[in-house]
Amino acid sequence: MSANKDKLYIFDTTLRDGEQSPGASMTKDEKMRIGKALERMRVDVIEAGFPAASPGDAESVQAVAEIVRDSTICGLARALDKDIDIAAEALKPAASKRIHTFIATSPIHMQTKLRMEPDQVVEQAVRAVKRARGHTDDVEFSAEDAGRSEFDFLCRIVEAAIDAGANTINIPDTVGYNLPSQFGDLIRRLRENIPNSDKAVFSVHCHNDLGLAVANSLAAVLNGARQVECTINGLGERAGNAALEEIAMSVRTRQDVFPCNVDLETTEIINCSRLVSTITGFVVQPNKAVVGANAFAHESGIHQDGVLKNRETYEIMKAEDVGWNTNRMVLGKHSGRNAFKARLKEIGIDFAREEELNSAFSRFKDLADKKHEIYDEDLQALVSEVIHDSVKERFKLVGMRVCSETGETPVAQVTLLVDGKEQSISAEGGGPVDATFKAIESLVKSGCDLQLYSVNNITTGTDSQGEVTVRLDKRGRIVNGQGSDTDIVIASAKAYLNALNKALQTGERTHPQAASQI
Numbered sequence: 001m002s003a004n005k006d007k008l009y010i011f012d013t014t015l016r017d018g019e020q021s022p023g024a025s026m027t028k029d030e031k032m033r034i035g036k037a038l039e040r041m042r043v044d045v046i047e048a049g050f051p052a053a054s055p056g057d058a059e060s061v062q063a064v065a066e067i068v069r070d071s072t073i074c075g076l077a078r079a080l081d082k083d084i085d086i087a088a089e090a091l092k093p094a095a096s097k098r099i100h101t102f103i104a105t106s107p108i109h110m111q112t113k114l115r116m117e118p119d120q121v122v123e124q125a126v127r128a129v130k131r132a133r134g135h136t137d138d139v140e141f142s143a144e145d146a147g148r149s150e151f152d153f154l155c156r157i158v159e160a161a162i163d164a165g166a167n168t169i170n171i172p173d174t175v176g177y178n179l180p181s182q183f184g185d186l187i188r189r190l191r192e193n194i195p196n197s198d199k200a201v202f203s204v205h206c207h208n209d210l211g212l213a214v215a216n217s218l219a220a221v222l223n224g225a226r227q228v229e230c231t232i233n234g235l236g237e238r239a240g241n242a243a244l245e246e247i248a249m250s251v252r253t254r255q256d257v258f259p260c261n262v263d264l265e266t267t268e269i270i271n272c273s274r275l276v277s278t279i280t281g282f283v284v285q286p287n288k289a290v291v292g293a294n295a296f297a298h299e300s301g302i303h304q305d306g307v308l309k310n311r312e313t314y315e316i317m318k319a320e321d322v323g324w325n326t327n328r329m330v331l332g333k334h335s336g337r338n339a340f341k342a343r344l345k346e347i348g349i350d351f352a353r354e355e356e357l358n359s360a361f362s363r364f365k366d367l368a369d370k371k372h373e374i375y376d377e378d379l380q381a382l383v384s385e386v387i388h389d390s391v392k393e394r395f396k397l398v399g400m401r402v403c404s405e406t407g408e409t410p411v412a413q414v415t416l417l418v419d420g421k422e423q424s425i426s427a428e429g430g431g432p433v434d435a436t437f438k439a440i441e442s443l444v445k446s447g448c449d450l451q452l453y454s455v456n457n458i459t460t461g462t463d464s465q466g467e468v469t470v471r472l473d474k475r476g477r478i479v480n481g482q483g484s485d486t487d488i489v490i491a492s493a494k495a496y497l498n499a500l501n502k503a504l505q506t507g508e509r510t511h512p513q514a515a516s517q518i
């Protein structure tokens with residue numbers, strides 16, 4: 001971090017607020033694994049739980065406090081002596097511990113939830129902070145629902161909490177109600193109006209009910225907040241909290257704007273994200289910033305061409321900086337020739353002749369119309385086809401129609417170009433592939449014996465290509481043919497014809513009867 005920049009403290013609450021997300025509760029072991037991952041990322045503070053919530057939660061906080069040595073471990077507590085004492089007990093093994101106590105300050109929360117007068121709320125906050133200071137020097141006070149609290153009352157309670165010994169003041173937008181300019185202003189005005197504001201670090205804790213958690217947090221940072229409370233993948237109560245990875249990478253990437261920086265090992269972000277997603281079962285959406293599978297993937301030809309020439313044309317961060325192996329060029333129907341050629345080169349395929357590349361590229365586009373993503377294995381199959389095509393093709397598939405119905409004998413109608421002339425025929429068979437081969441054979445009359453037929457999925461998924469291998473024996477001469485297609489019956493026909501084209505190469509003659517028919 002540059003010497004003239006402030007430090008922005010990262011307070012991760014995945015194990016506490018994140019766990020409050022319905023369906024995301026974690027076992028002690030899981031919390032310990034996430035705690036260690038956060039420590040590896042060098043998160044400043046890990047809020048490990050709410051020890052008074054249950055004996056199990058207290059045990060988890062204690063376990064995390066025992067094994068994490070390099071981050072401060074924090075426990076949440078209501079502004080109640082018993083919650084604070086339970087939190088202090090759970091935090092005992094921590095190398096560095098913080099008690100985080102809170103009470104709501106908005107009119108609606110005070111009147112209808114706490115059923116307390118504002119004076120009583122201030123008194124209870126002060127008592128709680130003092131109680132917490134009896135256990136540790138590191139005390140955080142949160143004014144719950146600060147985003148909907150009256151400004152003057154907020155100033156009053158924060159000033160009192162700082163006087164009582166709180167060294168971090170957290171301003172939560174508990175219900176995600178604020179807008180960025182408004183929330184940034186709130187932080188600036190609090191810091192300007194509270195006489196002892198310089199005695200505490202101002203923190204923010206934003207929820208994502210309107211999708212503004214990160215924007216509000218960053219606006220607060222631009223207005224003097226120096227701690228952000230956030231969670232991995234934005235996990236948290238209702239629509240979640242501000243996503244740690246988005247906060248960290250925004251600040252890192254826009255150092256031209258932020259007067260502070262995070263001190264994180266950002267290359268651990270992906271590991272943490274995957275771990276939290278696996279443990280909670282909350283899948284990360286592919287288009288999620290920073291950690292989504294598509295965050296560093298390019299499919300469209302113009303973007304791929306730009307990135308190949310200069311990565312920064314379409315990337316503002318490096319995939320490697322957040323823990324991806326690399327950025328990703330996805331070959332699909334929007335890809336262009338440059339990306340196609342570059343990928344082939346990477347997998348060791350370099351066409352000597354421009355026509356071969358053109359032929360492979362047009363096959364690639366045809367395939368991409370049928371299949372979402374083209375993998376390296378698809379490219380290999382496609383290239384084999386181009387190479388097979390350089391074998392003189394006497395027999396070429398023009399079209400086919402196969403009818404396969406329960407209780408009926410399958411029928412295949414095949415149209416071939418045989419030595420340049422179009423021929424069609426139908427045949428029945430034991431199955432659609434058998435019917436297809438019989439139809440082809442009754443046109444070509446090769447006299448070959450089918451020795452082997454095998455189908456492989458080139459990639460996974462029901463839209464993946466099937467690659468078929470056919471082995472034919474032409475009077476002792478063995479030839480193999482391959483064909484691939486998203487339709488395995490078509491792939492089978494292609495493979496059979498490819499083998500026939502090899503078996504009946506120049507010098508070879510078709511059966512005299514067949515020749516007369518052709």
Ligand SMILES: CC(=O)SCCNC(=O)CCNC(=O)[C@H](O)C(C)(C)COP(=O)(O)OP(=O)(O)OC[C@H]1O[C@@H](n2cnc3c(N)ncnc32)[C@H](O)[C@@H]1OP(=O)(O)O
Pocket residue numbers: 017020050052053054077078079080102103104113114115144174237
């Ligand atoms: C915005 C946030 O994320 S806040 C944190 C939310 N996290 C949790 O709630 C953790 C899980 N919670 C629990 O396990 C339980 O709610 C407990 C153990 C904390 C409390 O359980 P109970 O004692 O059964 O109380 P219950 O949950 O029904 O009601 C909460 C009580 O705490 C009071 N309370 C709420 N916040 C505070 C606070 N910050 N300080 C003091 N009292 C508070 C409420 O007014 C209510 O009091 P009442 O019983 O006199 O009406």
Ligand SMILES: CC(C)C(=O)C(=O)O
Pocket residue numbers: 017076102142143144145170172173174175205207
């Ligand atoms: C306990 C506080 C910090 C909280 O989670 C909130 O207000 O959202």
Ligand SMILES: [Mg+2]
Pocket residue numbers: 017172174205207237
């Ligand atoms: Mg919260």
